[in-house]
């Protein structure tokens with residue numbers, strides 16, 4: 274049994290780390306789905322781009338997720354409507370609908386990139402089943418079926434082509450005695466996230482993007498205006514945990530300083546930035562922070578906005594029979610599963626994840642303690658290693674969902690760190706520092722929003738109209754990169 278991601282369990286040769294100096298139009302920090310997609314879009318538009326990745330491309334959450342491509346935010350649609358109505362009043366319902374539509378657009382963009390660059394990544398569009406279980410779990414709604422039915426009704430009213438399947442209609446998933454009903458969205462899909470993102474990276478390299486792996490960014494300097502970063506002792510601590518409140522991280526340089534001009538590559542220019550790494554530095558016009566959960570490690574302004582949460586998963590040894598198609602999301606998303614397409618024959622491994630609801634404190638990346646009247650932040654996290662407690666919870670849930678499969682040996686167990694925002698929407702756009710842009714805070718839904726978000730930001734940097742912004746009226750408000758911080762401990766699970 275391997276204690277690391279099944280997706281990453283394949284041969285790979287990383288690019289060399291940055292050494293010396295370089296000039297580009299845009300530096301992308303982070304080689305996950307966000308950063309690599311953004312780099313590709315920018316290169317398609319003629320920009321000179323460098324991607325700096327602390328470890329290897331797709332080694333963050335991108336290489337550790339379930340590979341689900343789901344429409345909508347992580348909660349039931351009825352909850353998305355309720356939460357957005359709480360936050361934005363009468364506009365909330367329309368915003369929930371747009372969030373769903375944006376995710377569908379995101380899916381189409383991803384499928385388009387796969388086709389354009391001939392990326393083989395085990396992509397299937399067999400739909401998703403948002404399940405009501407007969408055994409509601411800790412933290413899930415007491416009557417999940419009622420939430421599913423209400424979500425179905427609202428979605429139909431809002432014009433979405435979804436189906437409701439009752440217990441008898443769940444033909445595809447007859448293998449579990451635990452299922453009470455499901456919302457079926459036939460437009461959802463699944464993929465091998467590492468094959469996909471490394472395929473994108475190779476397409477981007479072909480367009481001239483320079484990749485530097487094993488290259489942690491330690492700070493960003495805005496010439497004449499200070500910078501972003503936590504000091505040269507660096508944040509390349511990845512999985513190691515440790516305290517994070519080292520000094521030297523002041524952010525300065527207000528907005529509105531820059532007159533937008535154009536460089537030769539077509540990228541608008543707000544002025545000079547320098548990105549520092551242990552082996553070298555890059556001068557650039559723009560920086561794109563594609564670091565999701567890790568953003569606060571480099572930019573303290575996102576500490577109260579993006580909260581790291583660990584998610585854990587296991588895969589079994591392959592089953593030769595195809596047990597089911599599609600992806601399954603149960604008990605308010607606290608449990609999820611699918612069967613992979615890695616053979617033998619029509620079959621594949623089962624992937625099962627969740628269990629965080631039983632161990633919320635341990636699975637949150639950092640905590641606040643009170644000591645002698647002072648509030649102190651402690652880091653337990655950014656640890657990706659799987660824990661016995663959560664994996665046991667997952668085993669129990671799997672065994673009760675699939676009693677006849679309980680004896681299947683587990684092949685891989687792993688964890689990954691997600692970046693949660695308080696309202697489930699990502700932060701997308703220019704930060705308080707001119708030229709520094711962010712695309713992060715996907716709240717467990719990077720495969721639903723990262724591509725659209727990367728498209729929006731790259732269009733802005735390339736100075737061209739954004740089809741996403743034209744098409745979706747509320748997107749700027751919902752994705753606002755400057756919206757408030759949170760008392761996330763109390764607000765997010």
Ligand SMILES: Cc1cc2nc3c(=O)[nH]c(=O)nc-3n(C[C@H](O)[C@H](O)[C@H](O)COP(=O)(O)OP(=O)(O)OC[C@H]3O[C@@H](n4cnc5c(N)ncnc54)[C@H](O)[C@@H]3O)c2cc1C
Pocket residue numbers: 302303304305306307308325326327328329330331332333334335336337338339340341342343488489490491508509563564565566567571583584585586626688689690691692712713715716717718719720721723
């Ligand atoms: C167990 C699990 C299951 C999930 N399932 C799903 C799912 O089925 N569907 C879905 O849509 N989403 C899912 N997610 C969430 C999804 O994985 C993320 O939303 C998405 O991968 C975020 O991509 P990203 O590129 O923004 O961030 P990441 O993939 O985390 O990439 C950020 C990168 O930045 C790098 N980095 C950080 N700091 C620095 C630095 N200082 N210098 C240089 N590089 C740096 C990191 O090494 C990392 O590679 C899941 C997540 C987990 C953990």
